[in-house]
Amino acid sequence: MKLATILSALAAATLVAAGKFHPIDESKVDYVPNAYIIEYNDNVRHRDAHNSFRANKVDYSVRNEFNVFNGAALTVKSGHEGEALAKIPGIKNVWRVTLHKIPKAPKSTKKATDPSVVSVHHMTGVDVLHKKHKLTGKGIKIGIIDTGIDYKHPAFAASGAKEGCFGRYGKNCRIKYGWDFVGDDYNGANTPKPDGDPMDCNGHGSHVAGIIGGNAMNIKVSPKPPQPFIGVAPEVTIGAYRVFGCYGTSADDVILAAMELAFNEGMDVINMSLGEDSSYKSNPTAVLADKLIARGMALAAAAGNQGTDGVWMVSDTGLSDLGTSVTSFDNNYGFYNSFTYGGAVYPYAPSDAWNMAIDLPANTTLVPIFEKDGSLSDGCDEDVYNGLDVQGKVVLAFGDQSRCLSGRGSIAKDAGAVAILVQTTPVGIATMGGSYDYPFATVEHGTGEEMIAAWRKNPKSRIAWSKRPSTFTVENGGSPSVFSSLGLDGELRSKPDIAAPGGNILSTYTLADGGYTVLSGTSMASPYIAGAHALYMQAKNAKPRGDEIRKVFKNTATIGSNFGSKTKASAAKQGAGMVNVLSAIMTTTSISPDHIDLLDSKHFKKSVKISIKNHGKHSQTYTLSHVPADALNSYNANNTFPLGIPVIEPDYATVSFSASKVKIPAGKTVKITLNFKEPKKGKASEFPIYSGFIIATPNSKGGVPVHVPYTGLKGDVSKVPMQDTVQGFPSLMAQQDWKVVEIPAKTVFDLTDPENAELVPVIASRLGSHTPNFTIRVFDDKKTFVGYLYSNSLGRAFGWAGRVSSTSFHGKMMFSRWTWEGQVLTDADPTLEPVTVPSGTYQVVVASQKKLTKGDYPADYEVFDLGKISIKTAPKPAEE
Structure with a gap:
């Protein structure tokens, strides 16, 4: 087949649907420059795709080729960006080559x-x-x-x-x-x-x-x-x-x-x-x-x-x-280093950054730090140490991570403490970020309570640190x-x-x-x-497909509860529950589908059908029931960034069945209609995630009950905050000597030599929720869109993005810092290479597409107009 015929066929194959480029949030995802993963259309062969690349003047080398995936990973040398590659005939999807961290082994x-x-x-x-x-x-x-x-x-x-x-x-x-x-x-x-x-x-x-x-x-x-x-x-x-x-x-x-x-x-x-x-x-x-x-x-x-x-x-x-x-x-059971205090031995987990056993003198004493109301302080404010003598002592603080974003460890260190122990909330030993140069560890919630009681009896009690780890029955086991x-x-x-x-x-x-x-x-x-x-x-x-085995495992899992709780843990935390392989093998019943997504109040699925199949050799009668699970409230205090540990609430949906009891002959399937009603409790403005389990229990002796989890969100998910406005994001700032500062009045940013500029504009963003499309848009002084911001440090400012983590290893607040050197990416440029805008005044708008929306701008976006800035850029060279 001649090249022209091949390309004609490829073009015809892509008239129905053009390829799609999937941009990443380059502020939080590491990637390989100029490297792309490209998926071809199902009917396109590798050699035909390569001919199409060459016909479109793409200069590249092959990193990897994939057969089942039907595509390749390329290093592009000709300056073509993802959007340009996606427009080439025969291309289905394009992604940047991103980097995954090596799994952590403490x-x-x-x-x-x-x-x-x-x-x-x-x-x-x-x-x-x-x-x-x-x-x-x-x-x-x-x-x-x-x-x-x-x-x-x-x-x-x-x-x-x-x-x-x-x-x-x-x-x-x-x-x-x-x-x-x-x-x-x-x-x-x-x-x-x-x-x-x-x-x-x-x-x-x-x-x-x-x-x-x-x-x-x-x-x-x-x-x-x-x-x-x-x-x-x-x-x-x-x-x-x-x-x-x-x-x-x-x-x-x-x-x-x-x-x-x-x-x-x-x-x-x-x-x-x-x-x-x-x-x-x-x-x-x-x-x-x-x-x-x-x-x-x-x-x-x-x-x-x-x-x-x-x-x-x-x-x-x-x-x-x-x-x-x-x-x-x-x-x-857990295997931990430990310390002795008040006659009892307690396990601890060093912070991710410290990541080793704590070795302090045996004469160190403890100082719990308290708020004015007598509760244990989280140690996030320097003034909590006013009047306290913590010099050379170990501080005990509360492990609330909903607001402590500046590093409680560094504050304790500055106050003179030699180490800090943090009481985990709500239970267990959850490692935290910490500092590389400061002993920082977490202890179980119950440990914290017992240590405070021992300290009240004898504030002079000393802490002795173990030389090697040992085994403990753990909280949350x-x-x-x-x-x-x-x-x-x-x-x-x-x-x-x-x-x-x-x-x-x-x-x-x-x-x-x-x-x-x-x-x-x-x-x-x-x-x-x-x-x-x-x-x-x-x-x-037999070797069934993975999704079929997943269904059996989920149907027969053991539904769990959080430590000390009498209610069931959220399906958003445990899925269908702890796998029970014995029950999975022994069951003669299945429920399909293996999960129910009720979505949010705006898209609420009131009625859902499930299928119950009797795989056994005899007829079986099943009784249907509903077990609700804990609701997770992450926005209960007008916060615009989700709580690190959501508040657990009794916000329960109600369910009615088209038949509460059903007899199913051997080898047959029966469909049941479930009618859901959203929880009466729980505020829609706080977007609680509710869940539960639909259970079918056989009446035969030794029969294995089976279940399917459901999840939903009360409220309109399109109103879930994207940007953390409580913490002042997004914002238009300036960067000077790597520090972010307020923009001085009447500033004109001189970006004629961006690498050596003393002051450059910065857009600071802190996403607290997924968005199908995060954008930073630039408009001129006539409010005409000129392009998407391009940052030399973080790349293009558009594309899907997951939320950022709460804090870094050092306990510092995580956010994205987009420096702007005067470049944008425009839809009009077929290669989507960044271009420098002329000197002038520009308006910067951060807009994040809301979940479950079509993506119409600006109606389907959370939009923040950050105001205007004036820049001076190098004039465009005259054409020869």
Whole structure:
């Protein structure tokens, strides 16, 4: 076929729908300059797409090519930006190549030497499946996309062997498949150096692999485990797909390549413990996840560890329609460093930044800091220390994160305290940001109360710090982990999907770093679900699609409660509940769909149909019931940024059934209509997220009840605040010597030499909620739109954006800082290269599209006119 014919066919194929560019929030997402992931239309072949690129004068090199995804990752050398690439015939979607942080493996728990860390399988029925049903995952393949695996670890050894091996280097290797896509020195910014050896030099991937398929029950070689333990599927075959170096980040085109290789090598399940920040489902890994699952695979992905950042924080790959977003429940036991105070021993968790054991003199004493009303202070205001002698002492503060954005640790340090302990709220031990140069740790809520009581009895009591970690029965054990990210997603879909043990999990680690450790995170919960898939497939002697297994797991999960609560935790926190693999295998009933999205009051789905199927051999009668769950209020104090820990309220929906009891013959399905009414309690102006569970209970003895979660938002979601106006955002400021300052009166910004300008304009933004399109628009003095702001530091100011995190590692308030050097991107420019506007006065407008709207400007946007600024730019060179 001639090139002209090819291009004609491509043009015809794209007349119906042009390609779409998916801009990112470049203020909060790291990306590779000039690199793009491009998805072709379904009927377009790779060579035809490349011909089309060349015909449109795109100069590029290929980073990766994808088959199932049907596309490529390119480095573009000709200056074409994403919008221009999306207009080329044959293109379906275009994304920037973004970078994912290496999964965190806390150093403070590397020495797992205590003999009493306890297995978690009794929480999920896996212990019964191992002992009674002899299920081990044999014959199932699970691909782990992570930091690699220390395949020499004895916990991965075949029966009778002293150490494990990798498939390409030995016989009977359990880690049989895999590839190193990057090399040790890769950090996301440099060139990958792939090879065939996926050895782990970080630890995270090895820990994940041990949860899935490690066997440390009878290890007699050094290093020995602190206690014998076994993974979920100890005879599963593993593929190790290494996408991270020893440090740094990884590009998502590398992750896509790993996903495709896992598919090509026959993996039945993929685990991706790679949760990032708040995201939309239109990200490339989620798109490929749906394609792979539609071809018969299953995929488990971590929901994220930002539970103390509040709602709207579920991440990345698990947002796919068919994938499984996994949240975490705490183990009943934890492995922590500790201190002794008032005759009792208490565990603590060092801050993310400090990240090591606290070692202070044994004569340090405690000083709780109080507000005027006698309550424990959060330590966010300097004046709370007025009149207090904290010199050389340890401060105890309250862990409220709804307003403490300036770093309580630095305030305590300036007051003279040698360390700060923060009482977690509401329960558990939730790590905080802290400072790299200051001892900062969190303690359980009950610990804080007991310490205050001991201090009142004897203020001179001293604190003695442990030399090594040990095991504690933990607050919140068996309940949703405080650290797990909260939903919903940007389109009010019910995410996360399901929970698994992820808090305080003993597993394998790199041999160079001790071989074993205890870690916490949804990174630990996700592989548990991946291993559970293997047991289910083995039990059924079949390999259903991942979304089908997800439905069974969700139908049969154990609905959990927050620690000390008699009500059920929100489905936006726990999904359908803690996986019960035994019940999933034994059930003879299913409910479809596996979740119900009621959306908001404006789009409220009053009537929903569910299907109940009896897979058993006999007729079964089911009784339908409704169990409401806690509502989450994140905007109860006129705040414009969601609370770090939402207020729990009894805002319950009501449900009526077209039939409250139904008899279903064997093999048949019955449809039931559910009629919902929004909660009477709860203010629509505060946008509470409510949820609950619809349960079908069989009347037969030993029958497994099944359920489906629902979620909704009371109020109009389009009125949920986008910008944090309470904190003064968005705002038009000036940047001088890297500091943000007020713009001096009558300022004309001299941007003729932007790199050396003493003063440049800055637009400060703080998004507290998803937006389908975040924009900074520039108008001239006649109110004519001239383009979208372009910043040399952050790039283009338009495109979808998830919300920002509450605080940084240092406890500082997170916001986006857009410097402006006088450049804009215009719709009229086909390549969308930034152009410099002429000298003059310009009006700056920040506009964020509201959720569930069409995107008509300005009606569907939250609009802030930041006023006018005057700039002087270099004149455009005369054309020769």
